Amino acid sequence: MILYALPVSTYSAKVRMQLELKGIDYDMVPPPGGYSTPEYMQIVPLGTIPAIRDGDFCISESGVIASYLEEKFPEPSLMPGDAEDRARQRFMAQYHDLWLEPHLRRTFAHVDPSTRDEVASSDLLDKFQARIDMMEGLVDPAPYLCGDKISIADLAFPATFTLSELMFPIFGRDVSFGPKVQAWRETIYQNPVVKAVTDESRQATIDWMNSGGG
Ligand SMILES: N[C@@H](CCC(=O)N[C@@H](CS)C(=O)NCC(=O)O)C(=O)O
Incomplete structure (x- = not known):
């Protein structure tokens, strides 16, 4: 799992917390070329951080990433209850x-x-x-x-x-x-x-x- 993120990014912080709390092995790397650059937008069309790469699958938007991580790695759950x-x-x-x-x-x-x-x-x-x-x-x-x-x-x-x-x-x-x-x-x-x-x-x-x- 690759997390495209920067320490200064507040939206990246919440995804980092989720990855760490769930014990998912990941590497945090800065967006290649910087965010909103043509180079990075070839990987992440919106050019925003955070984004994750899981094998060939790449997705951005922290809320979407959160749902994906919960479905793919259900335990420990960060969406407990009914x-x-x-x-x-x-x-x-x-x-x-x-x-x-x-x-x-x-x-x-x-x-x-x-x-x-x-x-x-x-x-x-x-x-x-x-x-x-x-x-x-x-x-x-x-x-x-x-x-x-x-x-x-x-x-x-x-x-x-x-x-x-x-x-x-x-x-x-x-x-x-x-x-x-x-x-x-x-x-x-x-x-x-x-x-x-x-x-x-x-x-x-x-x-x-x-x-x-x-
Ligand atoms: N709705 C996005 C917001 C992410 C966001 O705005 N990230 C900022 C950094 S904290 C960014 O990438 N800005 C670059 C841009 O807006 O082009 C999410 O939840 O992931």
Whole structure:
């Protein structure tokens, strides 16, 4: 199994966590030529990371990869429980991908103060914060987001929350987490795989920022 990924990529982090938690043997390699390059797009048409290669089979999109890995390597399961449980896990994973993270990503365009749109960047940070606040009504960690077992629902948020703690201060603000989400964060960081991948992602982001973000 090849995982095309970079330590700085938050979407790659969740797939790495899944591979590690399931004990799947894989090599993480940077996308040949870089992401969004013609060379890489010959392998992965959208040019995005993460993507996996399993023999001749290659697929991108972290949510699709997650489903593929669960079907191909069912044990240990990261989609435990019945159909309703799995639907809730998928919902939280999609909540992250479609409704939360995109607001943070769009702030990248405003990092440089000389070209920053203050109103637009402030609006994006407000929206990101509102999605975190909304989680207090969506989850009841016990202690994981969707029950007493770790699942795919838990894997997307750690690197994104860590990234937000680095991004908000660039705009002179701090991100905040409600009591349920904060309690969950403390639990999830006790998992050595989640901690190691998230810490590596944080350090890669700090290095990237210190290098000028290019
Ligand atoms: N929906 C995609 C998002 C992945 C994504 O946006 N990855 C970024 C790096 S974190 C990327 O490859 N960006 C390159 C591009 O957008 O062309 C997924 O879930 O895999």
